[in-house]
Amino acid sequence: MSATVKPRYQQLKDMIIERISSGELRPADRVPSENELVELMKVSRMTANRALRELTDEGYVTRMAGRGTYVSDFRAKSHLLEVHNIADEITRRGHQHSCKVLRQSRQRSRGKIAGALHVEQGVDLFHLLLVHYENGMPIQVEDRHVVADFAPDCLSQDFRTITPSAYLTKISPLQEAEQVVRAVQPNAAVRRRLRMADDEPSLVVIRRTWSHGRPVTFARLHHPGNRYELTGHYSPPGTPKSATGNVVELEIYDHE
Amino acid sequence: MSATVKPRYQQLKDMIIERISSGELRPADRVPSENELVELMKVSRMTANRALRELTDEGYVTRMAGRGTYVSDFRAKSHLLEVHNIADEITRRGHQHSCKVLRQSRQRSRGKIAGALHVEQGVDLFHLLLVHYENGMPIQVEDRHVVADFAPDCLSQDFRTITPSAYLTKISPLQEAEQVVRAVQPNAAVRRRLRMADDEPSLVVIRRTWSHGRPVTFARLHHPGNRYELTGHYSPPGTPKSATGNVVELEIYDHE
DNA sequence: ATTGCCAAGTTGTATATACAAGCTCGACCA
DNA sequence: TGGTCGAGCTTGTATATACAACTTGGCAAT
Structure with missing residues (x-):
């Protein structure tokens, strides 16, 4: 694993995700605007735009022209299950x-x-x-x-x-x-x-x-039922694939 | 429903998706490069780049620096099931x-x-x-x-x-x-x-x-089992939400 | 024949700039 | 008082430009 620097827009995304994940930014809170990110992070607006746009696609934030960018409400998020061929x-x-x-x-x-x-x-x-x-x-x-x-x-x-x-x-x-x-x-x-x-x-x-x-x-x-199960691994789009390692055997039953 | 014009990058995406969907472009076929799209469609390279990049995120194509852009192999695609709270x-x-x-x-x-x-x-x-x-x-x-x-x-x-x-x-x-x-x-x-x-x-x-x-x-x-089921609706990202209408009652059993 | 290297084409990123469109709020006017 | 309009912010899109990194193929030197 080389320590190649991440692209600038990814650093922006990571920074904002971290601020959300840590609780510093909570749902419905305002996220810095593109122009504010330009000043804060010394990037061009197009780079800030790409970061915020991808965060929108990935469900982290919601954007409204004229209003601003706001942290999404995660409680509505669904878990996803892949069903393979x-x-x-x-x-x-x-x-x-x-x-x-x-x-x-x-x-x-x-x-x-x-x-x-x-x-x-x-x-x-x-x-x-x-x-x-x-x-x-x-x-x-x-x-x-x-x-x-x-x-x-x-x-x-x-x-x-x-x-x-x-x-x-x-x-x-x-x-x-x-x-x-x-x-x-x-x-x-x-x-x-x-x-x-x-x-x-x-x-x-x-x-x-x-x-x-x-x-x-x-x-x-x-x-x-005794020999088959559906398995899925969900990570937000854009997350490195192998972040959590392999699937682990998850046992069903204890006695109550 | 107004007939507002779609943004240029979306027109590019639609055009490429249509060529894939119609069978004109098949898996592993080469998709026009960004510079070719610049000439063909009279757009800037950044616009072509956005279209192809989003198609990559959505799983339609695969891109390799130095090689080109190629239609993805759909057979590997999983169906997705949402599991709600x-x-x-x-x-x-x-x-x-x-x-x-x-x-x-x-x-x-x-x-x-x-x-x-x-x-x-x-x-x-x-x-x-x-x-x-x-x-x-x-x-x-x-x-x-x-x-x-x-x-x-x-x-x-x-x-x-x-x-x-x-x-x-x-x-x-x-x-x-x-x-x-x-x-x-x-x-x-x-x-x-x-x-x-x-x-x-x-x-x-x-x-x-x-x-x-x-x-x-x-x-x-x-x-x-008699009163609960998991339901999911999968459409490729970027597709208009209501394309297929509501969920329909799907009966399980016929006699074989 | 093999090796090495460079040119051309490709994607990936980053910037500066521009204009359109939507929202808010306050100043101004009737 | 009430309403209107515009300034100033926001996001959304589009372009031109630049450089880096990667791949391939061909050419030249060994």
């Missing part, structure tokens, strides 16, 4: 990912599925039912519907070599998504496919993905 | 939040808890055990440990009026967090506190929060 997640663990295709068929949309995908009853959909394995152990049942005209060659894909998620993002990458995570008692079919114990709950991720302003796919991802 | 979440639904404090005591750290908080055995901790209610129905059991010297006045707080999360972020807001989400069979105590059905699974969020480079609190949040 299952195949990437497995290979990143150094394990082997494999996949069995149970169904890959064309369907007419109906009922709730049609509603979720914002299409009329009877519109062509593709239905995919896959089981993903990690070193041979089933880890996810993927039950997915895809709007047919978004991915016309869906039936000719070999989803053992490319996951539906990767295939769909290849077609049109920049997407919005809604997600729901639930703990449920799975039905018998899912329980059997995932080789789950009798009373084992399932962690379910439901995801609807949008592209070019319309829903294009709707997936229900079942995981065995 | 329980009290905010309830009040945002227009419901009434209340809270019962079951335990608020000083403890010596030991075992796994000490390890998770990176402190020696025997260091002072506070132990909090709360139940959060939404319109009178229990919705979360919060089992939390706090490093004592981070929050010395923890025992004198009234956590019926301020949640531990809000209290702790008030002390020192800018924090990193690790989170794990699991589906588990809760023990009898949790099941009783949350008035859960016999075979109902529990959605558990385990969160360790850091401040000034060290862990300061460690919380296990149990929720009843």
Whole structure:
């Protein structure tokens, strides 16, 4: 680790973050204006502007033209959880990912599925039912519907070599998504496919993905509760990546 | 909605995003350099620089000094899930939040808890055990440990009026967090506190929060699986907020 | 043939300057 | 008294310029 000097705008950001973090600047307090920073810190206004603008993007401060810059109210901040693509997640663990295709068929949309995908009853959909394995152990049942005209060659894909998620993002990458995570008692079919114990709950991720302003796919991802968990690490944007070290085993249970 | 012209740097961003989204620019393709954008789009280099820099922050492109700018590989992108503070979440639904404090005591750290908080055995901790209610129905059991010297006045707080999360972020807001989400069979105590059905699974969020480079609190949040879910909406930063409309009810189950 | 080095192109940062637009407050006027 | 307008602050954007650091490729010297 060399002691290279940080850029000036980053020093400004660090200084302001430190003043917030230490409690010297509290939520709704006024942050020095760009011109004040110019004098205080001997920088140009564009440099001060960049620092304050990035702090705005990162949620630390709020700016109003004509008023000034004020410390944000953090209590509203959400914690973020990353939900990875299952195949990437497995290979990143150094394990082997494999996949069995149970169904890959064309369907007419109906009922709730049609509603979720914002299409009329009877519109062509593709239905995919896959089981993903990690070193041979089933880890996810993927039950997915895809709007047919978004991915016309869906039936000719070999989803053992490319996951539906990767295939769909290849077609049109920049997407919005809604997600729901639930703990449920799975039905018998899912329980059997995932080789789950009798009373084992399932962690379910439901995801609807949008592209070019319309829903294009709707997936229900079942995981065995005893062998799967969602993990996330949240640090404010702009923070050095390795600040907190590795993920640590976090045990759930003590007796109350 | 007035038809005010977008700023020039935003037009640049939109243009590049559109070229990526349409498939004209694919992952690993080269994006026009700043100087090329200066000529093509008749802007100054600083404006082109801002556009490309923000696209970098938003994950669309990757830049390398001396090499150029290249379209990112989206397959690696994670979906994000927001995990809200329980009290905010309830009040945002227009419901009434209340809270019962079951335990608020000083403890010596030991075992796994000490390890998770990176402190020696025997260091002072506070132990909090709360139940959060939404319109009178229990919705979360919060089992939390706090490093004592981070929050010395923890025992004198009234956590019926301020949640531990809000209290702790008030002390020192800018924090990193690790989170794990699991589906588990809760023990009898949790099941009783949350008035859960016999075979109902529990959605558990385990969160360790850091401040000034060290862990300061460690919380296990149990929720009843039949009455609680995590929801999230992900759109790339910089996208207009209301692009996809409201959250829609997403049903879990069809028969296979 | 290999090595070394330099030129050209790229991103990254920093400054000085300029103008537009929004907000506040006080001076001024009717 | 009440209202209006403008001075002076703020942020937001845009440009021109400069230099540093990095990468690549080709050329020259060894």
